[in-house]
Amino acid sequence: MSKYSLDYLDHLESEAIHIFREVAGQFERPALLFSGGKDSITLVQLALKAFRPGKFPFPLVHIDTGHNFPEALKYRDELAERLGEKLIVRNVEDTIKAKNLTEPKGKFASRNALQTFTLLDTIEEFKFDACIGGARRDEEKARAKERIFSVRDEFGQWDPKLQRPELWNTYNGRINKGENVRVFPISNWTELDVWNYIRREKIExxxxxxxxxxxxxxxxxxxxxxxxxxxxxxxxxxxxxxxxxxxxxxxxxxxxxxxxxxxxxxxxxxxxxxxxxxxxxxxxxxxxxxxxxxxxxxxxxx
Amino acid sequence: MDLLRFITAGSVDDGKSTLIGRLLYDSKSIMIDQLEAIEKQSKNKEQGEIDLALLTDGLRAEREQGITIDVAYKYFSTPKRKFIIADAPGHIQYTRNMVTGASTADLAIILVDARNGVVEQTRRHSIIASLLKIPHVVVAVNKMDLVNYSQDVYNNIVIDYVEVAKSLGLNDVTYIPLSAMYGDNIVEKSEKLAWYEGPSLLSFLESVEVEQDINLTDPRFPVQYVIRPQTDDLHDYRGYAGKVISGIYKKGDAITVLPAGKTSKIQKIEHNGVEVDEVFAPQSAILHLEDDIDISRGDVIAKSDNLPKTTQELDVVLCWMDNKPLTTGNKYLLQINSRVVKSVIKEIEYKLDVNTLQKTDATSAGLNDVIKVKIKTASPIPYDSYSDLRENGGAILIDETSHVTVGACMIQ
Incomplete structure (x- = not known):
């Protein structure tokens, strides 16, 4: 191995940093969707590497379903405080009240689907044109086909059959008014890659x-x-x-x-x-x- | 552990999905719940055994129609390497999808059905691999079980393909006889193919040298973003953030900023928040210059003793990817790395038949056509010839009204 060889984690890390900076360079009002989970925590670490000593060119945004683990919320607040970065929280509870949405019933009444309403409202409220998320292609087979820059229409919808070709490491973030782009910097990471990175970087x-x-x-x-x-x-x-x-x-x-x-x-x-x-x-x-x-x-x- | 990105080219009929399923299955990258899900579907489809091909069909329409629509990315790793597979479909919109998958691939696996030998589709895949300059090619002669594992059949296919490779200038080609269905020569070497002396497919993928494919001689640094904290303690901080797409940068290097041509020296290099003496491809970094010159996103910082070409007139081999046709005089945005400029198609020189390499006259191009064009840009762009430096010779065309990516350019 020459001194110019890189570990696979270095390749993945540099690719993700490059994607972060493309977002910063191409969009007016990006946001980083932060859930308190390990994938979005990894995104924050990568954003630090992409932009420090500068500030993040985007706020952290959490769509709070009201059903979160208290440990994750505590972590979220402490992290934003420690980094001195802006945190925006929007509650699904409020959307349910404001829009008279029907709560799902049943044993595990999940607000997972309702989350989408609050997310789309939040995108509209702040006029976000790009939302960075921690989805990975190894998670699920629909995700295996999604682009790193994934264009959504004004209703937030993904059309899997009309995706833009994504060539080399060139990302086309141009959109029409009202559309937004979901950006996935760790698309090419697997669950194990994320854990190995967390270990290497000693991320809490x-x-x-x-x-x-x-x-x-x-x-x-x-x-x-x-x-x-x-x-x-x-x-x-x-x-x-x-x-x-x-x-x-x-x-x-x-x-x-x-x-x-x-x-x-x-x-x-x-x-x-x-x-x-x-x-x-x-x-x-x-x-x-x-x-x-x-x-x-x-x-x-x- | 390093990383290998490869593309698989072939159709369902060649056993491509089965091959990928086999690689994932035999390298133990498929989990029980995923296997249960495809077992359930296999039974739904009234097939006797597990259909490994189902692993790669991601969307509902694909499962319903039994076809692949889009490039799917799959991941597996062995103790030696992490692998990223770009799985491109074999039929509709083939060129567009294969070009997309091929653009980031270090290696292409071209599947040949042992019963059919080298056919038109094999040539098409090989031509695309050569246009996109994929450094390594594996010709996987599949379905050897259906030709009684015959060495003669295999040898004849190799003889035929050597001609194809020669005509296309593919100079790193490896041939492997295998059966994806039965796992022969996939992970382990098969006794049924004892006459074959080379490695199994997986051991080849684990050992093929890719580090040398990274260009460390021609330093190119497209600026993505300027970091200016403008706080009290970092009042004068001005860092140029980007990725070293090729070459090595050292502190003190004399540099030229293109296209403007202004010169300076590297004063400081930061990598992951730490000050370092050098950075190299493909690391992301922040460069600081000794002089306060005007630099913005899209500029390229190159070393003064090794400059890319800078011009407004480009000769381009173009793969057209949109339903709306391209005609002479059309205007598009051209994006090369972080630089975006207006451009116009001045002239279509010829259309290339991707099955035969034959050139014909053309005045327009449709979806999946490969054409040679002259493009004029509104302002100069720094670039390298795609065949010399993939990282700085590939560009995309964007429709200014729909904002869709409509073309892939290999600059000559």
Missing amino acids: LPSIYFSHERDVIDHEGQLVAVSDFIKLDATDTVLKKTVRYRTVGDMTCTAAVESKADNIDDIISEITATKTSERGETRIDDKVSEAAMEDRKKNGYF
């Missing part, structure tokens, strides 16, 4: 990613945290389990995995050995239909 994460004790119920083999947001049935048994979260979404649609891994090395060993995909293991909302993600994206979802 919300505590729920590490092993802890929690009251859960077993729902068709998936462990769902007991919280104010789910309704327990008479048949449910509350179990005390040692778990961690592999992804962080809403408390209603994210399942925990049994694990004793309380540090990054152990988590990486577990993920390397796992036989189940990230979304398959932890997302209750993807199991609805074969094309669940594709449908949500077409409707403006991330």
Whole structure:
């Protein structure tokens, strides 16, 4: 190996920084969508590398469903404070009230779909022309086909059959008024790449990613945290389990995995050995239909 | 561990999806839940065994019609390498999609059905691989099980393809006989192909040298963004943020900013927030110059002793990617890295038949056509010939009214 060779993580990192700077160079009002999950935390680390010692040329934006893990919210607020970057929070609760939206019913009444309304309203409120997100192509097969610069129409809709060709490392961010672009700097990263990067960069994460004790119920083999947001049935048994979260979404649609891994090395060993995909293991909302993600994206979802 | 990006070229009939499914499956990159999902679908389709091809069909319309619409990206890794596969469809809009996938590929796997040998489609894929200057080509002679693993069949295909490679100037071609269906020569070498002395496909992909493909001799740094914090303690800070697309930059280097031609020296280099003595491709960095000169997004910082060409008249091989036709006199935006300029198609020299390489006269071009054109730009652009430096010789054309990317330019 010559001194000019780079590790694969360096390649991925430089590609992501390049994408961040293209956003800064091409758009008037970009935003970074921040959820408090590991992928958006990785985005923040990459943004620091792309823009420091300058400020981020965009605010962090969180669409709060009201069903978030308190640990993730605490992390979010502390991070914005420590970095001195602007944080905008918009609540799904407010959209429901203002627009008379109907809350989904049922045991795991998820606000995942309602989130899209608040996101589109927020985009309109601040006239965001680009929203940077932490989606990865390895997560899901509709995402495997999405561009790094993904153009959405004024209703936020993705048309998979009319995507722009994306050549070399040249990104075309030109849009018509009212349209916006979703930008995914870590498109080419896998779950394991993100964890390896978090380890390499010594990035701090919300505590729920590490092993802890929690009251859960077993729902068709998936462990769902007991919280104010789910309704327990008479048949449910509350179990005390040692778990961690592999992804962080809403408390209603994210399942925990049994694990004793309380540090990054152990988590990486577990993920390397796992036989189940990230979304398959932890997302209750993807199991609805074969094309669940594709449908949500077409409707403006991330 | 390093990174290899490759494209697979072929149609469903050649077993392309099965080959990718096999690579993912045998390298243990497919998870149980994903496998269960395709098992369920395979049964829905009343097929006896797992259809590995289903792994690569992402969209509902694709599953319904049994076709692939768009380039899909797939990932797997072995202890030696991380791999990114650009999986481009075989039929509709083939050229457009293959060009897209090929533009970032280090290597192309061209699938040949052992029963059919080198056919028109093989030539088309090979011509695109050569136009896009993909550094390495693997000719995967698939379905060897259907020709009784015959060495003669394989040898004849190799003899035919050597001619194709010679005519296209493809000079790094590797031939591998295999059966994606049965996993012969995919991960492990197959006893049924004992007469073949080379590596299995995966061990070749793990060992092919790609580091040397990164150009470290011609320094090019397109400026993406100027960082000016304008705070009290960083009052005079002015950093040019971008990616070293080729070459090496060292502190003290004499540089020229193009297209303006102003000169200065590199005063300071930052990489990931740390001051360093040098940066090299493909690192992202921030450069500081000794002189306060006017530099903005789209300018290229090059070393003064090694300058790209700067001109307003370009000879371009162009792949047209839009439904609306291109005609002489049409105006488009031309984007090369971070620089965007207005441009006009001055003349179409010829249309290239991507099956035969034959050149014919043309006055317009339609979707998937490859043409040679003369383009004039409204202001000078710094560029290198695509065949010398892919990173600074590829550009896109953008429709000024729809904003869609309509063409891929390989500047000559």
